[in-house]
Amino acid sequence: MDEASNLSAPLMLHIACLDKYCPPEARQQIHAMLDSNPLVTIHEYPEQDHAFGRPGGEHYDARAAELAHLRTLEFFVRHLTGEGFANAQKMLSDRWDEHVKYEFATRDTEDTLKTMVADAYVNHVPVMTGGVGHDELREFYSKRFIPQMPPDTSMTPVSRTIGTDRVIDEMVFEFTHTIKMDWMLPVVEPTGKHVKIPLIVVVHFRDGKLAHEHIYWDQASVLAQLGLIDSSILPVAGVETAEKVLDPKLPANELMNR
Secondary structure, three states, X not given: OOOHHHOOOOEEEXXXXXXXXXXXXXXXXXXXXXOOOOOXXXXXXXXXXXXXXXXXXXXXXXXXXXXXXXXXXXXXXXXXXXXXXXXXXXXXHHHHHHHHHHXXXXXXXXXXXXXXXXXXXXXXXXXXXEEEHXXXXXXXXXXXXHHXXXXXOEEEEEEEEEOOOEEEEEEEEEEEOOOOOOOOOOOOOOOOOEEEEEEEEEEEEEOOEEEEEEEEEOHHHHHHHOOXXXXXXXXXXXXXXXXXXXXXXXXXXXXXXX
């Protein structure tokens, strides 16, 4: 506290309210001294204990740790933007490209896992397939994902957004359903039909490696293209959804006009 008046650069504090090393009296002193200082940002975590952001620690809380991590990255970007941030963005983009190469080109499960933190998770949101941690992901990648990717699978990039700790890829994903695809179409036998859909991947990074992937697509469009639901009587579009992402000039409002 004796140094508070000497602050000349931005300061961020993360305080776990259950931390015995920073009891309520200390927090009161910190707030009394620093709340009025425009250089200081203080975040409190009411339900967290000491070292809640240390992976593997006694009080580690993944959700709170991720929030603190994101706040810190945003703080750095706000005050330290420049060449360093550009390099950091390139590193995230390159790591994501490396991960995709191991999944789809070299098709190597172990190399794929090396790009991910130990407690990483994957969630294919429409069907909730994936896994948490290297053991589950090794099982998933080696048996349900990599060997169940049709040979003509292709991805057409549409856009990429890179933030402080995330990469968001928008693409058009297409394949011919010639093999089982448990990761996307559990319990559905191969239909031999072609599918083309828009797909979004949200990738979160921690310590330079992938921490999680959220993958989104329109499962109704997939099922319509496979002939498993009747798009003529439902407000569902098939391959047109992908075609319009690639060519915005294609007609809109076709379902309403129908």
